[in-house]
């Protein structure tokens with residue numbers, strides 16, 4: 001399997017595309033090399049998604065036909081990109097990656113599409129941020145494996161139909177609701193990833209620790225798991241911070257006490273809430289009497305992008321009952337007050 005990253009390997013060509021910096025943070029690049037599962041068998045959790053994918057892949061391989069287009073939906077860091085690479089790996093095909101904001105013009109997409117061979121995977125991350133003009137290109141490409149490209153404008157306009165190979169589009173999005181209906185409907189397979197259970201995150205922490213060659217005991221892995229916001233990317237990130245701490249301050253082994261001390265320094269509390277999570281909840285309590293309050297008001301008070309709050313912060317808080325959403329806005333719950341009340345006596349929440 002060959003990996004092409006359009007944002008990098010083709011940057012010198014006419015259809016140069018830059019991946020936005022935010023999507024290639026350092027954390028992800030180094031994780032990619034070592035910690036990301038490469039095949040279905042290595043993948044921990046999301047059992048239903050994995051089973052369905054495995055059937056899709058086996059059926060496609062038996063028929064020697066590419067599978068349907070696939071859309072993965074779910075909060076950041078749950079494994080969408082990982083699964084896209086796994087599908088390509090299991091199918092034994094090349095994968096080309098790009099992202100919604102990187103594809104500014106129809107021509108950008110055309111350049112990529114015409115380079116795809118039969119069965120190749122095109123992975124488009126943040127597909128909900130694809131500009132409308134590019135999205136319209138994608139409709140016939142996905143459905144009929146052809147695109148009509150119009151050169152020039154006005155009286156000189158001429159159209160050329162490009163035939164494409166039968167490629168597989170894999171899209172990833174944190175906000176399925178922002179996808180237009182015509183685009184959503186062209187995906188034969190639509191899978192939502194859910195937050196991971198503590199047990200699954202224990203397995204992930206143990207697996208990553210083994211790959212990083214750092215000793216961890218069962219209590220240590222459990223302590224990391226329950227502070228990871230149900231998210232493998234966070235589990236891996238915390239593990240690396242704890243590894244540093246264990247190496248410098250501890251005995252080298254990751255145990256419960258090391259995790260506690262290390263993550264207190266990172267501002268992660270025992271429920272896994274980050275500094276931003278707590279600021280968000282405290283804002284609703286302190287400024288809006290616990291809510292209900294609209295997202296824009298919270299964003300303005302916090303001086304954060306409302307998109308960040310909706311994509312990154314809220315899903316986990318909603319999932320764990322620290323937050324509810326009503327037609328009148330966001331509200332914190334009794335659990336939230338309880339969490340802060342108890343915790344404030346311990347002096348852990350000075351944000």
Ligand SMILES: Nc1ncnc2c1ncn2[C@@H]1O[C@H](COP(=O)(O)OP(=O)(O)OP(=O)(O)O)[C@@H](O)[C@H]1O
Nearest residue numbers: 031035036043044076077078079080081082232233
């Ligand atoms: N099931 C898993 N088992 C072990 N590690 C995992 C698993 N799923 C994800 N990871 C780890 O978590 C990291 C984040 O996963 P990934 O990049 O696929 O998330 P994502 O859903 O694409 O996030 P984003 O929306 O931010 O792009 C990966 O680098 C990988 O190391």
Ligand SMILES: [Mg+2]
Nearest residue numbers: 080081125172
């Ligand atoms: Mg991703």
